[in-house]
Structure formats: structure tokens, C-alpha cells
Amino acid sequence: xxxxxxxxxxxxxxxxxxxxxxxxxxxxxxxxxxxxxxxxxxxxxxxxxxxxxxxxxxxxxxxxxxxxxxxxxxxxxxxxxxxxxxxxxxxxxxxxxxxxxxxxxxxxxxxxxxxxxxxxxxxxxxxxxxxxxxx
Amino acid sequence: xxxxxxxxxxxxxxxxxxxxxxxxxxxxxxxxxxxxxxxxxxxxxxxxxxxxxxxxxxxxxxxxxxxxxxxxxxxxxxxxxxxxxxxxxxxxxxxxxxxxxxxxxxxxxxxxxxxxxxxxxxxxxxxxxxxxxxxxxxxxxxxxxxxxxxxxxxxxxxxxxxxxxxxxxxxxxxxxxxxxxxxxxxxxxxxxxxxxxxxxxxxxxxxxxxxxxxxxxxxxxxxxxxxxxxxxxxxxxxxxxxxxxxxxxxxxxxxxxxxxxxxxxxxxxxxxxxxxxxxxxxxxxxxxxxxxxxxxxxxxxxxxxxx
Numbered sequence: 001x002x003x004x005x006x007x008x009x010x011x012x013x014x015x016x017x018x019x020x021x022x023x024x025x026x027x028x029x030x031x032x033x034x035x036x037x038x039x040x041x042x043x044x045x046x047x048x049x050x051x052x053x054x055x056x057x058x059x060x061x062x063x064x065x066x067x068x069x070x071x072x073x074x075x076x077x078x079x080x081x082x083x084x085x086x087x088x089x090x091x092x093x094x095x096x097x098x099x100x101x102x103x104x105x106x107x108x109x110x111x112x113x114x115x116x117x118x119x120x121x122x123x124x125x126x127x128x129x130x131x132x133x134x135x
Numbered sequence: 136x137x138x139x140x141x142x143x144x145x146x147x148x149x150x151x152x153x154x155x156x157x158x159x160x161x162x163x164x165x166x167x168x169x170x171x172x173x174x175x176x177x178x179x180x181x182x183x184x185x186x187x188x189x190x191x192x193x194x195x196x197x198x199x200x201x202x203x204x205x206x207x208x209x210x211x212x213x214x215x216x217x218x219x220x221x222x223x224x225x226x227x228x229x230x231x232x233x234x235x236x237x238x239x240x241x242x243x244x245x246x247x248x249x250x251x252x253x254x255x256x257x258x259x260x261x262x263x264x265x266x267x268x269x270x271x272x273x274x275x276x277x278x279x280x281x282x283x284x285x286x287x288x289x290x291x292x293x294x295x296x297x298x299x300x301x302x303x304x305x306x307x308x309x310x311x312x313x314x315x316x317x318x319x320x321x322x323x324x325x326x327x328x329x330x331x332x333x334x335x336x337x338x339x340x341x342x343x344x345x346x347x348x349x350x351x352x353x354x355x356x357x358x359x360x361x362x363x364x365x366x367x368x369x370x371x372x373x374x375x376x377x378x379x380x381x382x383x384x385x386x387x388x389x390x391x392x393x394x395x396x397x398x399x400x401x402x403x404x405x406x407x408x409x410x411x412x413x414x415x416x417x418x419x420x421x422x423x424x425x426x427x428x429x430x431x432x433x434x435x436x437x438x439x440x441x442x
Binding site: 005007008009010012013040043044046047048049050051052054101104105106107 | 337415419
């Protein structure tokens with residue numbers, strides 16, 4: 001997978017890596033069992049401190065997204081998320097809140113926001129067949 | 136040594152040249168494993184500070200500790216634990232690259248030959264070439280090879296990439312990340328002084344902006360990018376005169392306004408609620424833009440339009 005940092009996003013660098021890995025899994029670019037690049041080449045490639053990459057991988061491990069085998073590297077775990085539903089709900093709510101703030105600035109009505117969400121869900125399913133959100 | 140003891144600790148450093156204050160009350164702390172950016176314009180006092188760290192200059196007043204010890208008292212011990220790449224590297228011109236490295240290595244307890252050969256290969260440095268015939272870029276590369284092979288706990292870089300071409304700069308930074316941080320990255324600390332900030336954007340964990348020998352600002356890089364924002368707003372009519380907490384700069388063109396704000400909160404939300412723009416976009420400032428904003432005198436739109 002290719003990670004691209006955006007220093008204008010205001011998001012801490014390690015979190016950008018965390019989110020991009022999670023997005024790559026959600027869209028099927030990374031599959032369970034596949035490995036992440038090791039820390040040194042990724043740090044060199046992105047020209048960031050190795051400790052930042054290490055911090056991102058530790059966070060992914062904490063969240064149960066990857067597992068690290070000593071000497072072998074980091075692998076994508078099966079998508080069985082270890083979080084309880086309530087915690088997962090909170091995580092998603094944070095992202096939705098950010099979108100709502102943005103919607104406010106861009107002056108959307110609630111109905112328009114909901115319609116856009118449906119629209120985007122459809123687009124996601126079309127772009128990533130087999131990775132649709134599960135009912 | 137305590138594992139979490141600061142690698143560099145500077146308190147109230149003052150260094151005068153005659154009556155001139157080159158450094159005027161500087162304090163900063165560098166934690167192990169961090170890459171610390173030391174930003175300032177030419178003449179801000181960066182090199183003087185580094186020379187004080189290395190005991191090449193004695194502070195007029197103030198207090199410096201490296202690994203918890205006084206560089207004036209434990210100079211030899213401390214220098215064994217650090218490496219320094221100055222802005223002007225100089226070698227004996229009659230020595231070959233191989234001889235230069237052998238000479239420099241003779242002062243070191245640790246000297247990683249594997250790394251040395253790997254890096255010479257990578258930089259395509261001919262070990263038979265005389266140091267006097269190397270280009271500026273190759274001299275810096277040679278200095279970096281010597282610094283990295285000694286596997287120091289602290290790497291001090293003074294304007295390392297100025298005057299280098301973009302490819303050499305890239306390689307330089309990748310080498311610092313790759314070869315230098317190779318083993319035990321938790322104890323590989325980098326202190327880099329530069330005004331070419333964008334190149335080090337991703338590598339910097341924390342930084343101090345120095346101006347006229349004083350720290351204008353010390354922040355974590357991620358926190359800085361979360362605090363300094365550029366807001367672009369478009370209004371239906373002529374824009375109002377905007378005042379927000381932390382407003383540093385405002386520009387106006389027609390119905391558009393661009394604001395630079397330093398605020399940990401959500402200034403864009405406040406702007407939207409108070410002034411009701413039609414559209415409002417926010418982005419973070421890069422470290423280089425923060426540097427410029429920190430050193431620029433505050434400017435407001437009414438002054439700008441009057442001018």
C-alpha cells in the first residue's frame with residue numbers, strides 16, 4: 001500500500017498512517033494475513049522519524065488491526081474487531097461529528113446530509129465489491 | 136544514566152560577542168529518541184548555541200547539560216557519545232576518502248565498518264578520491280558517513296543541507312533516518328539546526344524557533360500543525376472586519392478573506408457563528424509557514440487596505 005502524508009491536514013503524522021492503513025483494509029487494498037512495510041523503509045520513504053512509524057504500528061496493534069510477530073513484521077489481523085460495540089460506536093461518532101461540523105460550515109440541511117451519506121455508502125459498495133458494510 | 140534523562144538541557148543561556156548578544160536567555164530540553172528542530176534565520180544564534188553545546192565556546196552565563204553532564208568538565212566523554220556535522224565541513228585535502236575515514240575513526244570507540252561500506256556505496260563515493268577533489272555535496276556526505284559510523288547517541292546537524300542539490304538532500308535525510316536510526320532508535324537523538332524547514336517537516340518531533348538569540352516558540356510539531364490554521368472564508372457581501380482570538384494575520388481580496396490563526400480551539404466554528412460566511416475552509420500550516428508566521432509582525436486587514 002502507498003501511504004501519503006498531508007501536513008496540511010492538521011492530523012498528527014502517526015494518526016495519518018493509522019487511518020490510511022485502516023482505510024486500505026476497509027477498501028480491500030490490504031487483506032488479512034498480508035504484511036505492512038517494515039518500519040525502516042517506510043520511515044525512509046515518508047522521510048519521517050522511525051519512532052513515528054513505530055508509534056503508528058503500536059496504535060494499530062492496540063486497536064487490534066494488526067499483529068506483530070517478532071522478526072517477521074506486522075500483519076493485518078482478521079477483521080474480528082476486539083472492540084465492544086459501544087466503543088466502536090463512539091469512534092465512528094467522532095468521525096460523524098467532524099462531518100457534521102463541516103456540513104454546518106458548508107450550509108447543508110440535515111436531510112441533504114443524510115442523503116449524501118446514503119449516496120456515499122452506495123459509492124463505497126460499488127467501488128469495493130465484496131467489502132460492503134455488513135448488515 | 137537515567138533512561139529518560141534529557142539528552143540536551145539548556146537553561147538561560149547567554150553568549151555575548153563583545154557587547155553583542157548572540158544568544159540571549161535561551162532555554163530548551165531535548166528528550167532521547169526525538170528529532171529536535173532548531174529553526175531560525177541567519178544570525179539568529181543557532182550556530183553559537185551549538186558551539187556552546189560542543190564546548191567550542193564558553194557560555195557567558197547560563198547552564199548547559201548533555202546527558203546530564205557539563206560539556207566543559209566532561210568534554211571528552213561527552214564527545215564520544217555524539218557526532219557533529221557542521222555547516223562548513225573541512226577535511227585535509229591531501230587525504231583520500233578512505234584515509235579520511237580511517238583518521239576520523241581512530242578517534243572513535245565505536246566504528247561500524249559494515250555501515251561505512253554500505254554508505255560509501257550508496258553515495259557512490261570513491262574511497263580513492265582525494266578529499267580536496269570532492270564536491271560540496273560529497274564532502275557533506277563524507278561527514279555524514281563519519282558521523283553515522285560512530286553510532287553516536289546524539290547527532291548534531293548544523294544547516295546540513297543548505298547548498299546541496301535536491302537529490303543529495305533527500306539522500307541525506309533518508310540516511311539520517313535509515314542508517315543512523317538503525318539500531319536502538321529510542322536512543323538515537325537528532326538535533327538539527329536549519330532554515331530549510333520543509334525538508335525536515337516529517338522528521339521533526341519538536342522544535343524551537345530562535346530569533347535574536349531568544350526562543351520565540353517551542354512546540355511539538357503535531358501540536359503546532361493543529362494550532363496554526365489558515366481559514367479561507369467567502370462572504371455574500373463585503374466582508375466584515377474580523378476579530379478572532381489568536382488572529383495573527385488577515386488578508387482580503389474582494390469577498391474573500393484569508394486568516395492565519397493560532398488557536399487550540401475551533402476558530403473556524405467561531406468565525407462561522409459570528410460572521411456567517413457563505414463558505415469556510417480550514418487547513419493546517421506547515422512548519423515552514425508557522426516559522427514565517429511566528430517571525431512576521433502582526434498585520435491586520437484595515438492596515439493593509441489603508442497602505
